[in-house]
Amino acid sequence: MALPVRTQVSYWGIAAAVFIVLLWFLGDVLLPFVLGGAVAYFLDPVADRLERAGMSRAMATGTITVAAVLIFVILALAVVPALVRQTNQLVDVAPQLFRNLQAFLVEKFPSVMVEGNPMRETLAAVGDTIKERGAALLNTALTSAASLINILMLFVIVPVVAVYMLLDWDRMVARVDKLLPRDHAPVIRRLFRDIDATLAGFIRGMGSVCLILGVYYAVALWAVGLNFGLVVGVIAGMLTFIPYVGAIVGGALAIGLALFQFWGDWIWIAAVAGIFFFGQFLEGNFLTPKLVGNSVGLHPVWLIFALSVFGSLFGFIGMLVAVPLAAALGVVARFLIDQYTDSRLYRGTTEEGER
Numbered sequence: 001m002a003l004p005v006r007t008q009v010s011y012w013g014i015a016a017a018v019f020i021v022l023l024w025f026l027g028d029v030l031l032p033f034v035l036g037g038a039v040a041y042f043l044d045p046v047a048d049r050l051e052r053a054g055m056s057r058a059m060a061t062g063t064i065t066v067a068a069v070l071i072f073v074i075l076a077l078a079v080v081p082a083l084v085r086q087t088n089q090l091v092d093v094a095p096q097l098f099r100n101l102q103a104f105l106v107e108k109f110p111s112v113m114v115e116g117n118p119m120r121e122t123l124a125a126v127g128d129t130i131k132e133r134g135a136a137l138l139n140t141a142l143t144s145a146a147s148l149i150n151i152l153m154l155f156v157i158v159p160v161v162a163v164y165m166l167l168d169w170d171r172m173v174a175r176v177d178k179l180l181p182r183d184h185a186p187v188i189r190r191l192f193r194d195i196d197a198t199l200a201g202f203i204r205g206m207g208s209v210c211l212i213l214g215v216y217y218a219v220a221l222w223a224v225g226l227n228f229g230l231v232v233g234v235i236a237g238m239l240t241f242i243p244y245v246g247a248i249v250g251g252a253l254a255i256g257l258a259l260f261q262f263w264g265d266w267i268w269i270a271a272v273a274g275i276f277f278f279g280q281f282l283e284g285n286f287l288t289p290k291l292v293g294n295s296v297g298l299h300p301v302w303l304i305f306a307l308s309v310f311g312s313l314f315g316f317i318g319m320l321v322a323v324p325l326a327a328a329l330g331v332v333a334r335f336l337i338d339q340y341t342d343s344r345l346y347r348g349t350t351e352e353g354e355r
């Protein structure tokens with residue numbers, strides 16, 4: 001005999017409370033395991049495709065691991081040092097850029113930039129803050145022994161966890177399926193299929209879009225000779241998962257830097273703007289329809305809200321689990337709405353009388 005609904009709700013509520021408590025107290029410990037699981041989930045379709053091509057699961061995992069190591073070595077040797085160097089340079093030169101902006105505004109709009117004007121004081125304060133806070137943040141992140149140890153641990157633990165989880169992914173899914181309560185297994189399977197479709201569309205799809213656009217912006221801005229183009233490209237690519245935000249923030253930053261660097265040479269300024277217009281055209285017409293599709297089910301406002309809430313409650317680990325939890329909650333909410341619209345609470349006795 002099935003357990004009463006109230007008892008089942010109590011059990012699931014206790015399980016959810018335990019999960020939240022563990023996330024709260026073990027956030028830093030869980031970080032490499034969450035990252036490793038995310039990497040394994042991202043690469044599982046690649047391993048499945050290699051298996052269909054005739055490889056064993058172990059051989060497919062080994063092939064993916066070797067390819068990942070090669071890509072990591074290339075990035076570590078060629079890209080990461082340049083990215084760190086440009087970030088430091090951008091932080092150092094930010095006050096000068098703001099002073100140049102002040103001089104430009106004084107020349108073009110003298111009435112706005114008179115001594116004591118709030119805009120002038122704000123620009124000066126922003127420039128000084130970026131230099132002081134940004135340099136202090138980078139210093140802390142790069143020189144703190146604890147931070148270096150944590151980063152090294154991530155580089156060691158995350159790949160190991162990802163390889164083991166990728167190797168045993170199908171067995172783990174089958175094992176979890178056997179543990180589902182038999183009365184509710186079909187509904188839970190359907191919900192998890194919907195969650196997987198949402199996550200596959202968003203994490204795998206949008207992750208691929210962010211990677212492609214980040215590489216495109218970085219290479220294109222470097223090709224036109226824009227200072228700090230690599231940093232701007234990475235920022236624009238990372239923010240692409242929120243529609244239009246990546247292009248707006250990256251475009252504004254790139255065009256602002258181009259105005260200072262190429263002032264008077266309008267062809268290069270137009271080239272920088274054209275890079276972002278073409279990137280948006282490429283994303284909207286080819287990348288997003290092909291890699292993400294039209295039925296992701298994660299509204300940008302809901303995504304920003306989830307990132308803000310989980311980030312403020314659980315820190316960085318909360319931001320990592322925000323997207324999958326937001327997708328899961330969205331699927332469960334749509335399921336509950338469907339159940340509600342099919343219930344007598346919604347239909348009442350009016351429809352029965354009309355029938």
